[in-house]
Amino acid sequence: MPAYKLSVVVPLYNESENVNPLTEEIAAVLDPTGHDWELILINDGSSDDTVAKVTAVQTENPRVKLIDLQRNFGQTAAMQAGIDAAEGDLIVTIDGDLQNDPKDIPRMIDELIERDLDLLQGWRYDRQDKLVSRKIPSRIANKLIQKISGLELHDYGCSLKVYRASIVKQIRLYGEMHRFIPIWMATVTSPHRIAETKVNHRSRQFGESKYGISRTFRVIVDILAAFFFLRFRARPGHFFGIIGLMVGALGGLILTYLGFAKYILGEDIGNRPLLLVSSLLLVAALQFLTTGVLAEMLSRVFFQSTSTRSYVVRQAPKPLGKKDDNS
Template identity: 35%
Template sequence: MNISVVIPLLNEKDSLQELHDWIAKVMQSNHFSYEILFIDDGSTDDSWETITQLSKKNPNVKGIRFLANFGKSQALHAGFEKAQGDVVITMDADLQDNPEEIPELLEMIVKENYDMVSGWKKKRYDSVLTKNMPSKLFNWAARKTSGVKLNDFNCGLKAYRLNVVKNIDVNGEMHRYIPVLAKNAGFSKIGEKVVKHQARKYGETKFGMDRFIHGFLDLITIWFLSRFGKRPMHLFGALGVLMFAIGFMFALYLGIDKLYLNRTGRLITERPQFYLALATMIIGTQFFVAGFLGEIMLRTKQDKKRYLVKESINLE
């Protein structure tokens, strides 16, 4: 069994040596074939120099260095693109994820036939107000909107079959919703395992309260893409037809009233219903055109690289 460990990082030079030694010890004690892919997301400290030194001592260490900070999702995408193991493990570089969980995650993938297994940090060492409570609210909303029954969507420690990571597109800030992306791609057997959460040993967190605002906005995006991403006309076209029909009915009423009843003697343009009819018909037309343009874009879009690699180690 060959394992790929994908580790996105930003300014984590102090923890990299210890994390590497810990992973290597777990792999060697279990007789696993492995590779460790460090994805340096534009670090400004000596993280890349540390990765370079580790690669000289251990040929299983591979690295990708971004030209700038493009985000965790892009780092994971780059790692998934290069991963070669039968099972892919993702974990954070800050030592808060425990490598000793890897054998059990692997067992769930291999023996219980899961497509992916997500870690659940049931007991956390983070601040209750700034992280724990917002995280619980976020996870509740994600469960309700996605239908994926996980307790911890944002845990960095996850295991995947290789064909899962090769068939999902992690972009923007969608790393929080990889289980949802996997489900939408047809990989429905998703498991969860309680994992140990370590207190941060070096440095400080790279995420603030704004990540939860972004997380909820991304949740709305992925809900929309899950339901209408492949058929935008079904949403915008339906809204457009509905709005246009409402406006047309008002216009028809005004026309009949003016031609046959004419009870008020006012001009049509003096009646508020005229402007309501005009506005709803215009909005309905715009919705319909938006759906039509969305369909055209889906059929003509071209994949564009979302990050630039400055250099790499032990990768072709």
Template identity: 35%
Template sequence: MNLSIIIPLLNEEESLQELQNWILTVMKANNYSYEIIFIDDGSTDKSWSIIEQLSIENSNVKGIRFLKNFGKSQALHAGFAKAQGDVIITMDADLQDSPNEIPELYDMIINQKFDLVSGWKKKRYDSVFAKNIPSKLFNWAARKTSGVQLNDFNCGLKAYKNIVVKNIEVSGEMHRYIPVLAKNAGFGKIGEKVVLHQPRKYGETKFGMDRFINGFLDLITIWFLSRFGKRPMHLFGALGSLMFIIGFFSAGFIGFMKLYKLYHDLPYELVTNNPWFYISLTTMIIGTQLFLAGFLGEIILRTKNNEERYKVSNEINFK
């Protein structure tokens, strides 16, 4: 199979039929073998009924329905697990991503040998202050932190080799950072393509300003995980040991000075009246806690079980 097109959605009943027809036009024009996987992330409108009807009309249309809204990352994770195509395309369901971009994305994966190609909505139709400026700031921070030189981490239109999506774990709200996850997994040939961004035709956006706040928090998380996720002891153990040593030598110095004054019959004060006593005690306690945090982190990594992150209520056309 040439293509798996994965489309996560939430309350997009007006756009689904039109989006499917547009995709089918592109598939037929290029003679692709394909599957379209809609992931209904807890819609409360008629989205799932429309997906059921589309799947009856076309056996290449498949559907996954969540019991409730679990988030875009979980929807992509479910789609990646089911995808069978040589090339995986992800796109949004709101018609702002153009299926006409698919052939060039496919060519970049198959013929130019990219592991992943991310869309870049260079010209946007969103509000300048509500989305464009925060998005530029967010993308700048993501580039500096991750080392992945993309202009648009948030673009939902992306193409992947099948092996890439089968070897990355998309959890929490990490869908923005799939290129970073791919890089950390060893897939280093990451490309970018300028894609058409269209004005939203139906409904309203499901994302507000909070997505940028969450995005920056996720950026910190992925920075930490990429460097210390598999070796927490390297960070917490090192910091804990350093603080404990500082506290230990501070306490030793206080004890030495008291003994020195006692030996030379010099006036001295109680140890507990010396502020350095409390500084040394605090640093030793914090150092011990950090060391234990790293130790516990190592144990958790070696004993953790993969937990189910979402619940599926229905599936269509999967064998």
């Protein structure tokens, strides 16, 4: 297996107790691989001494880099900051709570290259989390994402992932979209280049979890946004047009029925609620259709003004060379 330049991205928020063991474990598993690697630790506005711990580690290991965000922007923004700063051909993301096992990283890198993938997603097959606060919300979210996206993955929320840098750098992450990275990746690469593999999952030893069941409701809104950009990013008029035509057809059917009742059966329809409903449906249909036209115009202006293409030419990462057998 040829050697590559690797960038390991780790968002940290109040994980001071995990900094030393995490960096030691990552160094222990990556040093023997022959890959050139860097470890990018992003402090996401921690209120503990996470920065001090990372600074101390930097004096001992020059491969460690620190990105110190001004405040807590959230895991998605921290992950995007790390991806932006990454210099490797392959990028690995992993949580800073030690629940992901760094020993899985070399195997995942080899698997991604052997299977010619752009994203290899970790699957926490034997998850070590509390049932109510973590497992149930995660299962609900994963099922929803599967239905909306069409990607058959079991664990979208696992932060342990390996990407081709040339692909993941083509997308931008906002809000809480780190859970939907496979969906965003599917907008720039073929779904068959996105796969998953079983990884080890460990119980949390230090610190407290930052997640809870309330995240499920925010995830639902994010799923709708992800679905829109996945299916209709370059043709938003189709999204609004389909809704407008369906609403308009329903309003037209109701008006047809009312017309039959008035002119054939001789009934009085002036005070019937269906008349108001059908009128509102037709007005809503017109609004959806005009919104679709405006969205199409904005989409075309965006692609033309930013020189963004509607296609992406694939570029394979260049290996650094064969690994040294004595390394």
